Amino acid sequence: MSSQNQFVDIILPVPLPRLFTYSIPEDMVSMVEVGKRVVVSFGKKKSYSGIVFKLHNNKPKEYETKPILSVLDSAPIVNNEQLRFWQWLADYYQCTLGEVYKAALPSGLKMESETNVIYNAEFVADHPLSPNEDKILDIVSAKKVCTINELNQLSGLKNCLPVLKRLLEYNALFVNEKLKEGFKAKTEKVLSLCDEYKNDESMHAAFDNLSRAPKQLELLMAFLSMCGGVNKANEGVFVSRQDLLKKNNASSSTLKELITKNIVCESERNIDRLDLTEKEKHEAHPLNEAQQDAHQQIQNAFATKDVCLLHGVTSGGKTEIYIHLIEEQLKKGKQVLYLLPEIALTTQITTRLKKHFGNLLGIYHSKFADAERVEVWNNLLEQKTYKVILGVRSSIFLPFQNLGLIVVDEEHENTYKQFDPAPRYHARDAAIVLANIFGAKTLLGTATPSIESYFNAQQGKYALIELTQRFEGIQMPEIIAVDTREARRKKKMNSHFSPVLLQHMDEALANGEQVILFQNRRGFSPFIECGQCAWVAKCVNCDVSMTYHKHFNQLVCHYCNHTEKLPDVCPACHSPAIETRGFGTEKIQEEMSILYPDYKVARMDLDTTRSKSAYDKIISKFEEGKVQILIGTQMISKGLDFENVRVVGILNADNMLNYPDFRAFERSFQLMTQVSGRAGRKHKRGLVILQTSNPQHPVIMDVINHNFANHYQGQIEERRAFKYPPFHRLIYITIKHKDQQITNQAAYFIAKQLTTVLGNRVLGPQAPVINRIQNQFIKKVLIKVEKKASPVKVKQLIQEVIFSLQSQQAYRYVTFQIDVDPA
Known part of the structure; x- marks a missing residue:
């Protein structure tokens, strides 16, 4: 760094729309570098660690600069490509660099006064x-x-x-x-020879003493074999206790005797959280003809296009194609990012990828402790072992050095979108920009493409590759729509289950096959109601009914987590006629356990998968056949691969179709098709029972006929007519305040000011379906902007209007959230 650079612009983890300039003390001039963390004071009492963004010698005119207090790093922890990426995220998603910094770095790398x-x-x-x-x-x-x-x-x-x-x-x-x-420091119990038995004479004596204890003698021989015998070269050699017992099928009591006799010593040692030991790697499976053809088309497409959409049917073998493409990148010395929409999916795919890539594979998601995430970050930063990263949306922030390919699996999933806090980015779209910064390629894979991605492929912006055959020629599942309205009229429904569903479940279970039931609502009952006066239990903080969770015997708000005890009588009319309405996954689990007492029933939703290992346990038990009926929310729809599932039941298709959102039909088609794809993935054609009160609905007909083209055509015409994506970009401005009148006034001011500049592109303000959350009243203003409009200019315009409002005393504490490309 040249001595003329006396000032530095720093990204601080604060949501203010600017960088802050500090002076560099003379003794730190040689230490300060772009991408390093430095400690600075901010305000009167606070101190933060911030990231150096720019070095210069332009003294600010508006304020007196403070000096940097210290430099934390000997080398940058954020590289130039990341900083370019952060700048794009801040501009496009209309947030600050400070908010991007807070989202990007693991907690262990951010420090501030309140930490x-x-x-x-x-x-x-x-x-x-x-x-x-x-x-x-x-x-x-x-x-x-x-x-x-x-x-x-x-x-x-x-x-x-x-x-x-x-x-x-x-x-x-x-x-x-x-x-x-x-x-906690991860430890394992290890075994070594006790000192007095480290020579041949004493060891022969031990053999003689154990002649009447054959199991102990056998275990001692196995131990000596694993540690290399009794010789000086094996000083300090340890054998894992777990490995010794497992490999020799020995009991703990046998080992305990050897320890008691002071022949073998037991101790604990720390092991790395990230298992970096060299593992045996298996060759990728050869591709079948259809896969080989798709693989070749992708390679050809990447010669002229940066983004490729692989539209492949469920169970078509897309993952195996990804593995071959990843191997090709590794041979070129490149890094690969493999994105998944859900943590649940990493469980199955980790096992599969570990077989091929061994310790070259790193995993990154929020269920890992922060210390583990920091270790992954540092591993990539120092270019140690990881060449392939498998992770969810936050993985796009990792410090890649030489990225060659990004695979976005299940690209249509809305869980790629970050809702809160800012930046409210979409990981699929951000990944394409990240790949572009590195000159890398992006592969989007899915059985049900998003309307936007398929449109881009139709327009020639992306390459399109179709994979129409299921692996090993398995037929697509048969889908039967059951009219629940008619079944209820004839009193044939058994609670929430049609006779058709129960009949096919009976047959599958009797044949030793498994069943998946899908219901996109967790809890026991979506709401409770008084049978006398129709009172409904609502959250005190939010304008929403509370969900009943029977396991805890509590009413829970799924928006603010407020809980209440289930009332014995109606608070309004004091009648005891409190009744549950609707059904969630918990209620289905209870009813299935009653209907099928001889079979094991499990549930996979947010309530049962809160711990780090919960996903793994549920999925493993189902894979091993220890669970016969799996009930779940949309978690179970995303790419999970179970060999023995014969029947899938979609219990209430109408819930999804009737949601007030322009993407409701698109989401319904995707969810129903993806859930259907869990059936009959190996050996035998699957069966899907789709329960609905409207079997003739166009979306349901398209799902039954596996007709994506027809579904896309209907949706794209509607989007064009009403100026929705992919033809226009949507920006939601959410206005929040605890006073309803102030919220309304602020929303009308914002809408009026923006309308003077943007005209009829501005819609609203309007109240959302749920217009109060956590005691904050909510109004929304929607802007529909042409695709060619500059995100930076639109951001500047919106910020000016918001600042002019917030400069007025009455509106200082109004909260504004900007969501670009809402999911």
Whole structure:
């Protein structure tokens, strides 16, 4: 860095629409570099770690600059490609660089005054600590949890962040999360020879002593075989306790005897959270003719196009094509990002990819502890082992150095869209921009393309490859629509299950096959109602009915998590006639357990998959046949591959079709087709029972006939007529305040000001379906902008209108959220 650069622009984790300029002290000039973290004071008392964005020598005229307090990193933790990507995200999705920075970095790499620091009770120092490190560690160990502000005050240090950084690297402390299993040093029990048996004579004596204990002698021989025998070269060699018992099918009691006799010693050692041991890699399976043809078309398309849409039927073998394409990139020395829409999917695909890529594969998602996410970040930053990253939407923020390909699996999924907080990005669209920054290619894969992606392919912007055959020639599932209105009229329904569904379930279960039931509502009952006066239990904070969860015997608001006890009598008329209405996954599970007491029933929804390992356990049990009936929300629709599923039941198709949203029909088609695709994936044609009160609905007819082309044609004509994507870009401005009158006034002001510039592109304000959440009243203004309009100019225009409103005292505390390309 040249000495003339006296100032630095820093990205701070604050939602303010500007960067902040600080001066560089002379003794830090050689240390400051773009992409490094530096500690600065902000306001009167706060201190933050920020990212260096730009070096220059232009002194700000509006304010006196403060100096940087310290530099945290010896090398940049964010590279130039990332900073370019962050800038695009901030411009396109109308947020600040500070908000992007907060979303991009794992908590362990962000530090600020309010950050909670937590003591690791299991920490053991392997070298002497400095006086300041000792001082900080003593304070945190005494308090267990404290903020960085408190540490500065109690330690007397002006800035404790550099000391804190070192202690975080030693795993002596953790930040921002409660100390939980994921943070503890990962250990395993290991075995070694006790000192007195490290020569041939004593070992022969041990063999003689164990002649009457054949199991112990056999285990000792196996142990010696695994550790290399009794010789000096094997000093310090350890054998995993688990491996020894597993490989020799021995009992713990046998091993315990060898330990009691002081022949074998047991100890614990730390192992890396990320398993980086070299694993045996299996060759990719050869592609069949249809897959080979699609693979060749993709390779040809990438010669002229940057983005390729692979439209392949469910169970068509898309994943195997991805594996071959990834291998080709690795041979070129490139990195690959494999994006999935749900954490649930990583469970199955991880196993599959590990077989091919071993320790070249890294996994990144929010169910990992923060320390694990930091390790993945550093692994990529230092270009250690990971060449393939498998992850959900947040993986696009990782510090790639040499990206060659991004695979976006199930590209149509709305879970690629980030809703809160900002940046409200769509990972599929952002991935295409990220790939472009690196000169890489993007492959979008799905059985049910989004209308936008298919339109881009039809227009020639993307290449389109069709894979129309299921793997091994399995037929597409037969779909039977059952008229529930007619079945109810004839009193044939058994609770929420039609006789057709129950009959086919009976046959499948009797044949040792499995069943999946899909209902896109969790909980026991969507709402409770008084049978006398029609009172409905509503959330005190939100304008929405509360869902009854029988397991907890509680009413829960799915918007703010407010809970209440189920009332014994109606609060309005005091009648005891409280009744549940509708049905969720919990209720289906209970009823299935009653109808099929001899079969194991499991449920997969947000309530049953909160822990890190919950997905794995449910999916593993179903794969192994320990569960015969799996009930779930949309989680079960996304690419899961189960060999033995014969019947899939979609219990209430009308719920999805009647949702007030321009994407309702598109989503319904995608969900029903994807859920249907879980049936009959191996050996035998599957069967789907689709329960609806309107079997002749155009979307349901298209699902039954597997007719995506007809579905697309109907949707694209509607979108063109009403100026929806892909023909126009949508921007929602959400206005929130605890006072309804202020919310309304602010919304009308915003709409009026924007209309003077944008004319009839502005619609609203209007109240959403749920117009109060967490005691905040909500209004929305919708802008439909032409695709060619500059996102930067539109952002500037909207920001000016919002600033002019917020400058008025009455509207200072109104919250504005801007959502570009809402899902």
